[in-house]
Amino acid sequence: MANKLFDVAPEILIGIAIDVVVRGQGSFVAGFGVTDPLQQVYLLGALTLAIWVFESIFEFAYLVLWRNLAQDLQHELRSSAYAHVQNLDLAYFEDRSSGGLVAILNDDVNQLERFLNGGASELIQVVVTVLACGAVFFAISPQIAVMAFLPIPVILWGAFYFQRKAGPRYDVVREKVSALSGRLSNNLAGIATIRSFAAEERELERLRQESMAYVAANRHAIRLSSAFVPLIRMAILFGFLCTFVRGGQLVLEGHLQAGFYAVLVFLTQRLLWPLTRLAETIDLFERAMASTRRILGLLATPYSIRDAEQTLPDHPARGEIALKDLHFTYANGSEVLHGVDLTIAAGRTLALVGATGGGKSSLIKLLLRFYEPSRGEIRLDGRPLAAYPLSWLRSQIGWVAQDVFLFDGSVRDNIAYGRPGASEADIVNAAMAAEAHEFILRLPQGYDTPVGERGVKLSGGQRQRLSIARALLKDPPVLLLDEATSAVDNETEAAIQRSLARLAHQRTVIVIAHRLSTIVQADQIAVIEQGRVVECGTHPELIARGGSYAALWRVQTGTA
Incomplete structure (x- = not known):
């Protein structure tokens, strides 16, 4: 003016x-x-x-x-x-x-x-x-x-x-x-x-x-x-x-x-x-x-996943998970889960198997509270997931997805994504546990090598091992594995399986797998078909039962 x-x-x-x-x-x-x-x-x-x-x-x-x-x-x-x-x-x-x-x-x-x-x-x-x-x-x-x-x-x-x-x-x-x-x-x-x-x-x-x-x-x-x-x-x-x-x-x-x-x-x-x-x-x-x-x-776009107005728990989760009469329907009206009931004791491993589209990945998303159940509930350590602050809940869960997402930055930045203040020794130890350390050292700049947008400069197996190192460094009490070995060669799969065995030690693990040979040691295996649990038990129990799981096993092992 x-x-x-x-x-x-x-x-x-x-x-x-x-x-x-x-x-x-x-x-x-x-x-x-x-x-x-x-x-x-x-x-x-x-x-x-x-x-x-x-x-x-x-x-x-x-x-x-x-x-x-x-x-x-x-x-x-x-x-x-x-x-x-x-x-x-x-x-x-x-x-x-x-x-x-x-x-x-x-x-x-x-x-x-x-x-x-x-x-x-x-x-x-x-x-x-x-x-x-x-x-x-x-x-x-x-x-x-x-x-x-x-x-x-x-x-x-x-x-x-x-x-x-x-x-x-x-x-x-x-x-x-x-x-x-x-x-x-x-x-x-x-x-x-x-x-x-x-x-x-x-x-x-x-x-x-x-x-x-x-x-x-x-x-x-x-x-x-x-x-x-x-x-x-x-x-x-x-x-x-x-x-x-x-x-x-x-x-x-x-x-x-x-x-x-x-x-x-x-x-x-x-x-x-x-x-x-x-x-x-x-x-x-x-x-x-x-x-x-x-x-x-x-x-003005509303969202349904609301954060709990409670203080952060002062101790990590034990890892006991219970699914009670769980139903889930997507916004387009497609119902993918119908009354799922499962209980996973703390420190145990649950494997989810079944045909593609049966609702296994949707179950993982519900556990992370990416979506809310249409009916029923999920409890962690006896309390509904909605009772926990989102930041704390997701800090207790490690997720290794089938489609690994790496951020445009260095190898070090991506491993430390879950713990930005992690020391160099912790980052290297996580990489070694994930059997990623050797290939990282062969990269042009080692741990400072840029991975490119979405990790485009690395192979699929390398990206997967970095995602496991990222989960190891986060050290969560609950681990979700969604087809972590589906797109790698046999040698890489063996290395990833050894890494996952270390990662699963003394944690609650829920793993989705199509290769049944990778989950025979699971404490519990649930077969999910069209959104329902049709069988549940250990590998020997399900083989002896001669149902859907046994049929899948015969197809994959060539004994059908």
Whole structure:
């Protein structure tokens, strides 16, 4: 505001200078006690210097402070949105592309920052300019002031009309951005598959279609915003001509001093010309509002997995797990578990076997509280899972998944992910226990070797051994193993099995396995078919029973 007030002042000084030259000792400045025309010019020169200095100081201040404010706001908004995303149910991510979420957290937040950085300050300066110039106009000539302000209602009407029309168009633009980001993210993640099928041209064409849809949506919005500028210019021309012609008449008739006439002519430009940028500002505003609606929509997304409002237990879990009449149905209506009852004593191993799609992996997700049961409950050490704070519960569980996810960082960073403050000795010991130490030393930079995005620079077996080392270093009382050896060679499988045997020592272990030879020593084996436990017992007991497990064993051992 201060910058804009000093910015308007030079036009007033020019008019006063003209008044000094024309009227001399009878000028406006003479009324303040400086009667000599030359002294009046010196005074106006000094005032001009001071005004320019202060304008520059305040411009520097508002550019730095306002832009930093915009940066702080976008940082806080992005951080808040990401914090909320981390709490959302897993089902939310299964129904949406990661590229679309990245577009909201990055591109939409940046779009809002662009408006805050430029458009919002522009609106404030326009308001200050109108008020400051209006005060001068009405002080000099109320008649000309009314004429000069006549275009402003037309300009404001046009701005609000444009805003109402542009809003839906920019909503479409933001949706097209999400679709384009999703396509790019998906294709970059699957670049090897695209090449293996020689599908580069097909995927390029699909990307072009998404990109052209984005371009078309933008063009639809641009046509509307472009029509606003000529309307503003015509309104400004009308206000300027009114001031120019009527002010000239008043000067010729002796009702207005020439210096004041100059002030009004200059200030008409200063008053109305910034309004030409109102179209650009409204354009920025509508883009920002379209982005803001998407960000606020994300922040308003509810989640069902709520944290328990209890203090953290002061001791680790024993590891006793009980599943009571457990039912689970996904949001799409697909019921995958039907009344599962199982009990695992602390320090024991339970193996889950059965055909793919039977509900075994869903059971693992329920144990981690990624989902809530539709009916029934899961108890840990005699208490429902929901009674424990999520951070504590998940700190007590180690998870080695079939599809290992490694973060883009070093080998050391990925092993220590569960214990960021772990010592070098602990990291090396965990790697040795996972039989990963030797291959790590053969890497170009040893433990400092970057693994690439999702661990792309390592083989499947190497990634799996790092995930086991990560679980060993975390040292949880409960361990969940989801097909940890399904995609490796025999030698790697043997190494992983030895690592898992060390990892399972004195822990409660639930392991999903298709290779029955890896779980014959389990304390308990449950056969799950179509979401139900159809058999349960030890390996010898189930073989002797001659049921589903025995049939699977005969198929895998070739004795069928």
